[in-house]
Amino acid sequence: MSHGRADRASSLPRSGLIPYLERLLWRVGIEHVAGVDEVGMGPLAGPVVAAAVVLRPRVRIEGLADSKALSPGRRERLAREIRRRASGVGIGTSSPEEIDRLAIHRAAFLAMRRALAALAPLVPGYLLVDGREIPDLALPQSAFPHGDSFVASIAAASIVAKVHRDSLMRDYDAVYPAYGFGRHMGYPTAEHLCALRAHGPCPLHRRSFSPVRGLLP
Secondary structure, three states: OOHHHHHHHHOOOOOEOOOHHHHHHHHOOOOOEEEEEEEOOOOOEOOEEEEEEEOOOOOOOOOEOOHHHOOHHHHHHHHHHHHHHOOEEEEEEEOHHHHHHHOHHHHHHHHHHHHHHOOOOOOOOEEEEEOOOOOOOOOOEEEEOOHHHOOHHHHHHHHHHHHHHHHHHHHHHHHOHHHOHHHHOOOOOHHHHHHHHHHOOOOOEOOOOOOOHHHOO
């Protein structure tokens, strides 16, 4: 976590983020406002996972914050509450094969579009997206760099996506125990790099990513 992210997290009220932007849109008659975020851009292995979360007007979820500023236990508790109290939650993924074929940014946008499709039959009237706007999408949207640290619905999406991806990586750890996926979630830690050099890539690794690419025959 960068010092900037840590400073922003520590300055949050204990009750967490308040849906200011969402309230502005609710007031002009847009009931379904979806926050969209992804996780898993940097790992050497595993899918990229996106979530779309539509918060319910007049329902406050306490403790919303950037998922990276929360402990694993707090993230999991919040993810359960978000799923229980939000108007809609959608999850979308892009596989390692899709990441290699499309490149990581296009694969992330694909996962976001799948997350929005998973909200059906709910159709958002507006999107608040972390980072950059989603291309080739008819829905109105606004993008916010580091939006997961100050936009409530984007923070909720980051929490749901992170918890879902971590759960997937723990499941993969049982399938490929030599790599320690349940501990580092596919990120390029020293443990992961050592295992990668010792055992070579497994089907979960992104072959277009260095240093995985350098270990291919």
